[in-house]
Amino acid sequence: MHPKNIERVYKMSFAGVYPMYIQKAEKKNRTKAEVDEIIYWLTGYDEKTLQKAIDEKINLEDFFGKAPKMNPNAVKITGVICGDRIEEIEDKLIQQVRYLDKLIDELAKGKAMEKILRS
Template identity: 70%
Template sequence: MASRSINHMIFASVYPHYVAKAEKKNRTKAEVDEIICWLTGYTQESLQKQINTKVDFETFFDQAPQLNENVSKITGVICGYRIEEIEDPLLKKVRYLDKLIEELAKGKTMQKILRS
């Protein structure tokens, strides 16, 4: 897996794609933000700061207050890879986020997406 290119990819450049994917399926930016905050521990304000300062994914996850304790419940295949088998810690976190956004776009309830 080519995770090194993800390290330096700017989170703010991918974020609009997460929102667009959700909105195409009649979901909202607020739901995308809720998912990101649930996963990373960011508040809405600190998430917006990360977007505004255009940090890369590595910095975004390094500065995240705390990965959610239920992150291990995020399983399955995303982008052709089984999340449970991804060894690179950063790539795994990015794929967790991708999986949650995919579940949102597929119509899952927020309760199921947030593993509550």
């Protein structure tokens, strides 16, 4: 990924991408609650703290940087997204964003939640 694109991702508002995650899931008959469950699992946010992050329009850098507790099982999220192999992404924030992208993709593809959440 080009450094300018990395910087752009850092500054993107989580509140701006969140509705896109929900829309992607709902198009495939999945729910906002499932999207939220994925976010809670990955980041340690809960309903209250996630809503606060959305209301404050924090950027992705802060959303992941201030995540209450990144799930240690996130390293089990592997594969290719946007042409990049997730486990080979060197920039930690970009890798975390791609983790979430991959989980939402799996949800939209109809995967069972216990598989998505690496249970």
